[in-house]
Amino acid sequence: MTDPFASTRRMFHxxxxxxxxxxxxxGPLPKAASARVAKTIEAEWGEMLIKGWNLAGWMDWPTRIGDRIGRLIGAAPGSVVMGDTLSIKVYQALASALELNPDRRVVLSDNGNFPTDLYMAQGLLTSLGKGYELKVVDPEDVEGSIDETVAAMMITEVDYRTGRLHDMKRLTQKAHxxxxxxxxxxxxxxxxxxxxxxGSDADFAVGCTYKYLNGGPGAPAFIYVAPKHADAVRPALSGWIGHESPFAFDLDYRPAKGVERMRVGTPPIVALAALDAALDAWDGVxxxxxxxxxxxxxxRFIREVEARCPELELASPRDPQARGSQVSFRFHEGYAGMQALIAKGVIGDFRAPDIMRFGFTPLYLSEDDVVRAAEILGEIMRDRLWDTPEHKTRSKVT
Structure with missing residues (x-):
């Protein structure tokens, strides 16, 4: 039987x-990204100079590449745009959502949300004052906490620690x-x-592109605005590039049409070139x-690990339909265990206080890879290879 991912594996270094x-x-480096970035730097920036904005079409890249991502997330053409960081996009989405619901003061989230989302919400609500409240509940309590006081529900679909998966459609319906x-x-x-x-009728969505989309470290984020809201939302960050006519140089802000108004700063062209090349891997998948x-x-990984590593406790949902594309195990020396594993050539990561986290990406991973990874993890646990001062010394990035 032909492996449908054999060709995509060859696309990554x-x-x-x-x-x-x-x-x-x-995500790892797509082999095509190096040549694509070199072309952008040498043939476009180098030879075209500032003419690249027109001749190479740079100004349209955030929308064109946004549509490529839109295909992967069930978004209509013209409803996703690229630029800035995920934190900025979280701020934009939440600020716009609150203006759509001006008579309410509660933002609902959960403690499985990534901290930066909560930080951005805290900062925005503090700036707004006026009695706004960030209500943070346990993930399993989100649905029961959605009531008539909630202005906006702000949820990360897949818990970054455990991989727990929220039901987007059900929670969105409850919110509405x-x-x-x-x-x-x-x-x-x-x-x-x-x-x-x-299909889920989501109002806003945001995301980064350096994880499963393989856009590279610091790759630009995206924002989705449902078409029904696109010409009504007011961007709290009224950037020059989100103006209706940037090169009219008006002193007063007028938002661009549709999702284009959610653009803020100058597009990061070199980073977008790398992302554009990375997205080629999805064209036939x-x-x-x-x-x-x-x-x-x-x-397969869970079975292999649990057979070899009784010290590890599964932190992710047992049901694969209830989790994203990651598996996490708890171990009281999780940081040291992960460093020992990395030293043996198996790279995962650690999330405090005790989570050893593993991602599964079929574009470049095989079943042989995951079996061998579990074997090496078993050796580390059996021989206590994690129990050294070197592996227990924390680096800045875990």
Whole structure:
């Protein structure tokens, strides 16, 4: 039987001797990205200079590449735009959502949300004053906490620690039933699981592109605005590039049409070139096929690890339909265990206080990879290879 992912594996550079299980934190280098970035730097920036904005079409890249990502997240053409960082996009989405619901003061989130989302919400609500409140509940309590006081529900679909998966459609329907706006963070969803923003009737969505989309460190984020809101939302960050006519140089801001108004600063062209090349890997792949294979890989990994490592406790949901494309185990020396594993060529990552985290990306991972990774992890646990001062010394990035 032909492996549908054999061709995509050849599209990525994985260093010799490495099994890479950290694509949920930073995707590996697509081989085509180097040449594409070189072309952008040398043939476009180098030869065209400032003419590249017109001759190479740089100004349109955020929308064109946004549509490529839109295909992977169930978004209509023209409803996704690239630029800035995920934190900026979270701020934009939440600020716009609150203006759509001016008579309410509660923003609902959960403690499985990535901290930066909560930080951005805290900062925005503090600036607004006026009695705004950020209500943070346990993930399983989100649905029961959606009521008529909620202005906006701001949820990360896949918990960054455990991989727990929220039901986007059900929670969005519940939010809408009480008049709340639904904002979804797709940082651990885009490129990992099938997403249907249109079918789920999501109002806003944001996400990064350096994880499962393999855009490179610091790759630009995206924002989705449902077409029904696109010409009504007011961007709180009224950037020059989001103006209706940037080169009219008006002193007063007029928002551009549709999602274009959510652009803020000058597009990061070199970074967008790398991302554009990375997205080529998705041209012949369906998210349904990715999901089926990622479940197979993660299920095999869980079986292999649990057979070899009784010290580790599964932190992710047992049901594969209830988690994203990652598996996490708890271990009281999780940081040291992960450093020992990395030293043996198997790269995952650690999340405080005790989570060893592994991502499963069929674009470049095989079943042999995950079995071998579990074997090496078993050796580390059996021989206590993690129990050294070197592996217990914390680095800045874990």
């Amino acid at each position: 994985i260093p010799d001797g490495v099994i890479y299980l950290d694509g949920n934190s930073l 039933s009480v008049g709340a706006i639904a904002i979804w963070d797709l940082a651990h969803s885009a490129g990992a699981i099938p997403v249907d923003l249109t 369906t998210m349904e096929a990715v999901r089926t294979r990622s479940i197979g890989l993660s299920e």
